[in-house]
Amino acid sequence: MRIRKLRLENFRNFKDQTFYFEDGINILAGDNAQGKTNCVEAVYFCTCLKSYRVIREEQLILFGAEEAVITLTFATGGGEEELKIIFRHEKPKEFRYNGLVVNRLRDLIGCFQSVIFTPDHLNLIKEGPNKRRNFLDMALCALDLHYTDQLLAYQKIIKNRNALLRQCRENPLLAEMLDIWDEKTAEAGAYIAKARQDYLLSLSAIAQRFYCDIAGKEEKLKLIYLNQFTKNAASQEEFFALIRNRLQKMREADMAMGQTTSGIHKDDILFLLAGKSMKYFASQGQIRSGILALKLAEAECVYKKRGDFPVLLLDDILSELDAKRQKFIFQRMEGHQTILTTCELGKIRKKGDQIFFIKEGRVARTRVPSSGAGCIN
Ligand SMILES: Nc1ncnc2c1ncn2[C@@H]1O[C@H](COP(=O)(O)OP(=O)(O)O)[C@@H](O)[C@H]1O
Ligand SMILES: [Mg+2]
Known part of the structure; x- marks a missing residue:
């Protein structure tokens, strides 16, 4: 390009x-x-x-x-x-x-x-999870049309589900309707979760290689997809079941809060260096190298997917x-x-x-x- x-x-x-x-x-x-x-x-x-x-x-x-x-x-x-x-x-x-x-x-x-790298990215590891989710979404939206559609759909679904949760507090009979919204949340959520998991797997492998080159020694950098289901899933179907079950388990709490408290909108990325969380243990220099490796890996992933x-x-x-x-x-x-x-x-x-x-x-x-x-x- x-x-x-x-x-x-x-x-x-x-x-x-x-x-x-x-x-x-x-x-x-x-x-x-x-x-x-x-x-x-x-x-x-x-x-x-x-x-x-x-x-x-x-x-x-x-x-x-x-x-x-x-x-x-x-x-x-x-x-x-x-x-x-x-x-x-x-x-x-x-x-x-x-x-x-x-x-x-x-x-x-x-x-x-294009792929952008600004000083703001250097804070990615230390800042809150929404920045890291935003990083994932920006990268994936530019690569995958269906991801963009699903993400927009998911945001609308959650808004509707939250509105219904609040209505349920006044009228508990409406709770039955939540089943449909749970399905919809899990459907869009499963696509997004699988895409994030797959993307981070390939990003992690490339970033790891770059990190060693920058550091000049073997030190294992790993990016791990963190979701609330604690384990990663092999397929979109498995994610669907995990998300839906979780929503059902949390329904009472969600109603009390008037909000969907679980789902892919709570996802995060864990940066590990030699098995330890970089957020708590990495030096400034290691963080700089990690982000540099990440950003260059992001560009490499575009190349792999697009051939350009x-x-x-x-x-x-x-x-x-x-x-x-x-x-x-x-x-x-x-x-x-x-x-x-x-x-x-x-x-x-x-x-x-x-x-x-x-x-x-x-x-x-x-x-x-x-x-x-x-x-x-
Ligand atoms: N809508 C706008 N109209 C005119 N000037 C603007 C507008 N938005 C930002 N600026 C000006 O752009 C300048 C900042 O440009 P920027 O590209 O961030 O600077 P830098 O060269 O430091 O990267 C400021 O002087 C700001 O007032
Ligand atoms: Mg500037």
């Missing part, structure tokens, strides 16, 4: 800027608050079809402007594609793919693949990594397109890389890799 061109019109602090990205490494350099992360956000938007930074997407429109547009032109194995996203105030965003309006978001899932390596987006991450870890990341980036941002250009390798100097929402200057000389955009 290669981005050829990115045009941002009234997107965040970019009035109208076109980036021509090269194969290999593209560096967005500049002081703080100039627009580097805004650019990365626009690219990643094209993968997730939503912002990873804001809930209210109106915030993406340049202050005072009426609409914002992202136009991404990218090459896949099959040819060149164009994805256009238009944001307007108080209206749903509009998607166009190769000029045609796309009404169903699901038709766009997986079209443009995703674009890597590294936002301000190099300053968080020491020379050894930086070297590893550069080795892995070899041959793939990467966009990385930095405030400290001097500290990173820049020979042969395309550099965009960003200032106040504009590319003030670029340096193309072939000449190495400064040139005005």
Whole structure:
């Protein structure tokens, strides 16, 4: 996967800027608050079809402007594609793919693949389980259309089940209807659980290999899918039975709480290093290596599933990594397109890389890799 061109019109602090990205490494350099992360956000938007930074997407429109547009032109194995996203105030965003309006978001899932790594990810192990679930969902939604459908369905089902649980407190006769909702919860939940379990198994195997390479010694990194059923299941059917039984067992408690207290919305990932929970025992350095291995494994999983390596987006991450870890990341980036941002250009390798100097929402200057000389955009 290669981005050829990115045009941002009234997107965040970019009035109208076109980036021509090269194969290999593209560096967005500049002081703080100039627009580097805004650019990365626009690219990643094209993968997730939503912002990873804001809930209210109106915030993406340049202050005072009426609409914002992202136009991404990218090459896949099959040819060149164009994805256009238009944001307007108080209206749903509009998607166009190769000029045609796309009404169903699901038709766009997986079209443009990128993997993002930001300093925020370094907190993934120590933070609460919702961050880790979010990581899983973001990765799986970009890979598996059916997963996205099931996840959306599951969220609706839980909302309905919770409403019914609360009604049951007033009218216990309604409790009979819970059987149907338990079935529905277990059905969508079983698909999601199996997908998460399978994904973590392959992610764990790759991350383990990367971790040893980074650490320079054999140390076992393991990512384990944690659910409330305590054991992993061999099949979707088995998950279905486990989830449904659990819901039935918890029904009284759920009614009292007016909430579904068990299910895949409580899942977590356990990071183990040499058999010990990284959350409690790992050093800062081990956590950095673990997350680095995880993120690179995420990209590798996209490649395995899609046969095309995703674009890597590294936002301000190099300053968080020491020379050894930086070297590893550069080795892995070899041959793939990467966009990385930095405030400290001097500290990173820049020979042969395309550099965009960003200032106040504009590319003030670029340096193309072939000449190495400064040139005005
Ligand atoms: N909707 C918007 N309209 C105009 N400017 C915006 C908008 N949203 C954010 N900004 C500006 O973008 C800048 C931050 O850009 P960012 O990409 O996060 O910086 P950095 O270069 O440090 O990564 C800030 O100056 C902020 O005011
Ligand atoms: Mg930034």
